[in-house]
Amino acid sequence: MMSLFAKFDDVRMALEGFKTLGRDPSNIRFEQILSPTEAVADGHSVLLFGTNNYLGLTFDPACIEASVAALRSLGTGTTGSRVANGTYADHAALERQIAAFYGKSNAMVFTTGYQANLGLISTLAGRDDYLLIDADSHASIYDACKLGTAEVIRFRHNDAEDLARRLRRLDGRPGNRIVVTEGIYSMLGDTAPLREIAAVKRELGAFLIVDEAHSLGVLGERGRGLCEAADVEADVDFVVGTFSKSLGAIGGFAVSDLPGFDVLRVACRPYMFTASLPPAVIASVMAALSRLDADRSLSARVRSNGRRLYDGLVKAGFEVGPEANPIVAIKMPDPATAGLFWNRLVDEGIYLNLAVPPTTPMSLSLLRSSVSAAHTEAQIDHAISVITAIGREFGIPGGNKTRVSEPA
Amino acid sequence: MTNKVEDIEREILDLLAKQLPEGTQVSAEMRIARDLGLDSVGIMDFVMDIEDRFDISIPLDLIAELETVADLCTAARDLLKGAR
The missing domain is CATH 3.40.640.10 (Type I PLP-dependent aspartate aminotransferase-like (Major domain))
Structure with a gap:
């Protein structure tokens, strides 16, 4: 008799593939949550740039x-x-x-x-x-x-x-x-x-x-x-x-x-x-x-923080989404590169989300970040510089300063 | 526009050939997911191209039932005839 789980072989293989690149992206462990923007994950102190904690109210x-x-x-x-x-x-x-x-x-x-x-x-x-x-x-x-x-x-x-x-x-x-x-x-x-x-x-x-x-x-x-x-x-x-x-x-x-x-x-x-x-x-x-x-300044702050990360990444040459919002997605050339890049980011203290097909539009491989009103400008600038430095290791961005275009 | 299933089939195979790497052989008997190497999003996008070409809307539950390219052709023909 076939295993009940055989129908999931494709997804299991895909996940196993990502695990060979380092951590399991579907199951990262947070040992400590220090604030809306800081945690310890997998033994590393990380800045949280992938939690949808837009207003940073989790510790209010x-x-x-x-x-x-x-x-x-x-x-x-x-x-x-x-x-x-x-x-x-x-x-x-x-x-x-x-x-x-x-x-x-x-x-x-x-x-x-x-x-x-x-x-x-x-x-x-x-x-x-x-x-x-x-x-x-x-x-x-x-x-x-x-x-x-x-x-x-x-x-x-x-x-x-x-x-x-x-x-x-x-x-x-x-x-x-x-x-x-x-x-x-x-x-x-x-x-x-x-x-x-x-x-x-x-x-x-x-x-x-x-x-x-x-x-x-x-x-x-x-x-x-x-x-x-x-x-x-x-x-x-x-x-x-x-x-x-x-x-x-x-x-x-x-x-x-x-x-x-x-x-x-x-x-x-x-x-x-x-x-x-x-x-x-x-x-x-x-x-x-x-x-x-x-407090209307909360919304204003998450928007301006989103713009700061977005503009910083665009200036560094990364290909990002079409609008400067608190979700900032960086386009990667393929799922494996995205997985390796994501692991390097955790190593260097930046946590964000790995998003790969078929959960993404246009079969894109993305490093998806979300910004919080609780982020300081210094934290955002640090994230940009870490992402840029790791990008250099991978030869990303390789080409022009462009944005991911919308489907026609 | 024609409602003959063989004409619809030819058009759909043409559209499919454009979507796949050059030189890929396509036929009506091929299974959309297994043989064509399209993921679920790829299938949905391809179906949208067909909807635009024939000015039809293929309901989501029907898309889930389509196994072969021929099934897709039949669905398109039925929708063109107003069967659904």
Whole structure:
């Protein structure tokens, strides 16, 4: 009989290949986390440039104190779902807070960001409806499509015209059209053309979901994300996001002004059949959200830090993503070079993410970094100089100062 | 535009030949993933080219079921006929 795991031979071989280059990139061990920007990994002191800790709030004293207080007064966990075991006062309070932050009338909190996408998208789109998703969508969006019953159509990444073509092909068919896009895309740090997508949505009649996982607290005057920055909040029917990045904990949410939204609580299986967030998490998220709401300099700082790293790497000649955002991806010539380069970076005290096909767009091999508001300019400049020095060992950058172009 | 399956097949094989290294032999019987060496993203991109060429949208669940180039041709023909 064949091994149950034989079907994963390709992925196993690929991982074994990376392990021969040094560390296992899928399983790096952090022995100590010293601050939002420093840790000890694999025996090396490293600067953290790959944690999506955009606002650097993981050690914020107010978040920690609120979390500890909730832990002591309410216990370690809720031990069940809200539908079965009930809602704690702070679940509802967090929902009111996140709804108010977005200026929307309804909010639902999920146990992870992944589940927020999985639940919202798979439940909203029914059998006769159509989901139109960006081709470079996050796995949680693709998995939501698999879980749901709607027909799923992919449009070319960040291409509003292609979306319009695909919507027009559906002319004459009944059913709702639901368009799904992301604020900042997690691999290259590029943003969706939301104004154009919103215009298509208005013209051709569709609902619009925007996943702000990587843009909450990063984009927009108030840190609400790309919808705010692009001034299309009124056109967006649902904003989805996560508490695990800028807000430094875990959990997901969806907000909306659509009447009747609350019925999702008894229709959405990834909400109903999982335990709700523990009190300590809810408490730290509420404190982090208050901090973001009160202190606009946080968002401004993560943006300027992102620009500093991006500009520094461009100046050094590296090929990077198309936009200066807090996700900065450096293009590598091939997966093996990317793996070796990544290991050298850890040796020299810089931790970032290795991203290789098929998880990357256009089959790119990337060293993906994410910048935090907590980074000092000196830390960013140090990272640039280490990356540049290791680049010289590898003969990278070899050619012109260019950016990874968007697919046509 | 024609709806004849052999014409669709010829066009799809032409598109495929352009996507693969020069000189790669392609035929309708070939399995898209195993024989053509395309990864999952590569297959998705190739399917998008076909969608553009024929002005159709191939639903995601249907893409997952396609095994051979011939399956893809049949799917394109059915969509052109408005069967789905």
